[in-house]
Amino acid sequence: MQPSAGLYIHVPFCRxxxxxxxxxxxxxLEKIEAFCQALLTEIQMVAPRFAGAxxxxxxxxxxxxxxxxxxxxxxxxxxxxxxxxxDPEGEFSLEANPGTLTEEKLHFLRRxxxxxxxxxxxxxNPDELHFLGRIHSVEDVLASVEAARRAxxxxxxxxxxxxFPGLTRDAFxxxxxxxxxxxxxxxxxxxxxxxxGTLFYKRMERGELVPLxxxxxxxxxxxxxxxxxxxxxQAYEISNFARQPAFRCRxxxxxxxxxxxxxxxxxxxxFWNDRRWANHxxxxxxxRNLAAGQLPVAFQETLDRETQMFEYLYLxxxxxxxxxxRAFQLRFGEDPYQLYGExxxxxxxxxxxxxxxxxxxxxxxxxxxxxxxxxNL
Ligand code: SF4
Numbered sequence: 360m361q362p363s364a365g366l367y368i369h370v371p372f373c374r375x376x377x378x379x380x381x382x383x384x385x386x387x388l389e390k391i392e393a394f395c396q397a398l399l400t401e402i403q404m405v406a407p408r409f410a411g412a413x414x415x416x417x418x419x420x421x422x423x424x425x426x427x428x429x430x431x432x433x434x435x436x437x438x439x440x441x442x443x444x445x446d447p448e449g450e451f452s453l454e455a456n457p458g459t460l461t462e463e464k465l466h467f468l469r470r471x472x473x474x475x476x477x478x479x480x481x482x483x484n485p486d487e488l489h490f491l492g493r494i495h496s497v498e499d500v501l502a503s504v505e506a507a508r509r510a511x512x513x514x515x516x517x518x519x520x521x522x523f524p525g526l527t528r529d530a531f532x533x534x535x536x537x538x539x540x541x542x543x544x545x546x547x548x549x550x551x552x553x554x555x556g557t558l559f560y561k562r563m564e565r566g567e568l569v570p571l572x573x574x575x576x577x578x579x580x581x582x583x584x585x586x587x588x589x590x591x592x593q594a595y596e597i598s599n600f601a602r603q604p605a606f607r608c609r610x611x612x613x614x615x616x617x618x619x620x621x622x623x624x625x626x627x628x629x630f631w632n633d634r635r636w637a638n639h640x641x642x643x644x645x646x647r648n649l650a651a652g653q654l655p656v657a658f659q660e661t662l663d664r665e666t667q668m669f670e671y672l673y674l675x676x677x678x679x680x681x682x683x684x685r686a687f688q689l690r691f692g693e694d695p696y697q698l699y700g701e702x703x704x705x706x707x708x709x710x711x712x713x714x715x716x717x718x719x720x721x722x723x724x725x726x727x728x729x730x731x732x733x734x735n736l
Contacts, residue, residue, distance in 0.1 A: 371383050415613075417451050424454055514545070639655045
């Protein structure tokens, strides 16, 4: 019997590409049906290899999965339940953009079985939404949250973006305050990253956009942590805040605690035992492979033990609970304090890591420079 795992489906369509976004998505919405057909084929082809697995989460991300029709959702949902063993008590999340949801559709999705909704809000300031290239308005956000509540969604996440050019402390505080006023169960705050290939990256190269200095990123982070903490949201992962432990995202916790996940759809990544692989980042290629009876895998690798131990360590350090020494020993048969002792001591001296006999965690200062801590491991 294989361990419980997560199932991710990448739906690669958006009405418009946001300037900062590096996820694989296209705006040719007329191809959605072809994608669905290919996805159903992929589910059938892949499922026998995971016959012993129990999936405790299903996450439809993207892209903008809320662009699918009710009929398309139904067929995908049915196929997943026919071909995989899915925990009926699981977490079933849907990413959605405000402005792509009607109340009718939300009722349908809740009845179908989705029990968590993640809304890409990013900001409550119209000028900032325009700057980021978002298609929705602040009113769309309010309407979507209210409609989702009426449809019975009692686990809602709002994504906010922070540390982008032009953001001010006052404006960010206003966005945080309006987010909190909606009482979502979960809030994610992501720092804008200039990813190669994005419109923002090109604008940065042309000198039109200037990334904020690192100190500003840390300042915004501290602001978010203090504001959300005051409002009753605890940071359980560097960018993620929940009102109660029960509202922590179970699917993302599978990634962060180094448990297996299967990804379907173009560009989706999978991690299973000591293997990692990814599907083609091209809808055309994805569909072509599946039509020819081939899995659309673009890349795969086997992870050696050192890599697995290191990844396990740094992913756990991003969690409030940090790394549990005993759990590491049980998984790898080695003591992390023996393996990484000197490096951890150095980080303790620098004041970015705490450790006692049982656990290693980042200090508050460590949380502000987590990426650098990882580089120094
Ligand atoms: S809506 Fe989301 S996935 Fe689509 S382009 Fe914008 S950020 Fe990327």
